[in-house]
Amino acid sequence: MSLIEKAVNQQRLAEKIEEVSKGDHAQSLLKSKSSLDLSDVKRVTIDPSHAFEYRLAATRDDDSVASAYKMLRTRAAQRAKANGWTSIAVTAMRAGEGKSVTSINLALSLAAQPDQKVFLVDLDFHNHSVVKYLGLSGHAHLMDFVRGNRGLAEALVQIDNNGLYCLLNEEHIGDSSELLMSPQMADLAKVFGSIGGTVIYDLPPLLEADDFLAFSDRVDCSLLVVSEGQTTRHDMRTAAERLKGRELLGVVLNKSRGDVPKYY
Ligand SMILES: Nc1ncnc2c1ncn2[C@@H]1O[C@H](COP(=O)(O)OP(=O)(O)O)[C@@H](O)[C@H]1O
């Protein structure tokens, strides 16, 4: 797609967001959203061999990586419960440190517990990979909801019969921080915050876009993914500045030499 075409698409999206948030349609959308019925959500199956290929080990019983994610899940859940936090922004310093792999594994691991409801939302509009890692291309997604083409229940997919609901994305959005500050996103965070369960947002890296800052007021806490041998001391200092005054759920050391993620 040429730069001009991208710019035109971006403009159309901006107009659509404005139209949806001003028009009558916004009112009906809001009404349907405030009564989100999860029994309407489409159920999908993930292929275990595909999931394993993309490092989604969280649901395996026989694996040291799965045990590490269970540890992360349990400690993160305890800390979140103690503080009354239900929404988590997962971020990192830079792309490629393992945010998406960590977000999905944490979500799968939390949802594997009995009676748990977990929502995983891909808000990395620069590098959406949840859909690819889960092998779920071609389903309804977040932008259907943002554009007002579908209600929230219709835009979600539920993994198998467990408690994990995903809001996928397959579109690259240039002006993503504007989108993250839009009324639709405020509504989305509000609805997820009100129906119970844990919400995990996979957001872009802290140091490569302002997206995290644009959305972080809508979440209770953040989980920072750092990768051994990749994250630099300088980046850590800059990230600490940007996270100042925000609640930190923890830090996950990913790609550690033992190939098992660690939680601090
Ligand atoms: N613990 C790990 N060990 C080895 N490779 C990993 C690990 N975690 C992630 N990866 C790989 O690193 C790449 C980037 O991971 P990803 O989660 O997409 O990063 P991000 O979302 O931070 O950009 C992917 O190819 C992923 O399979």
Ligand SMILES: [Mg+2]
């Ligand atoms: Mg990612």
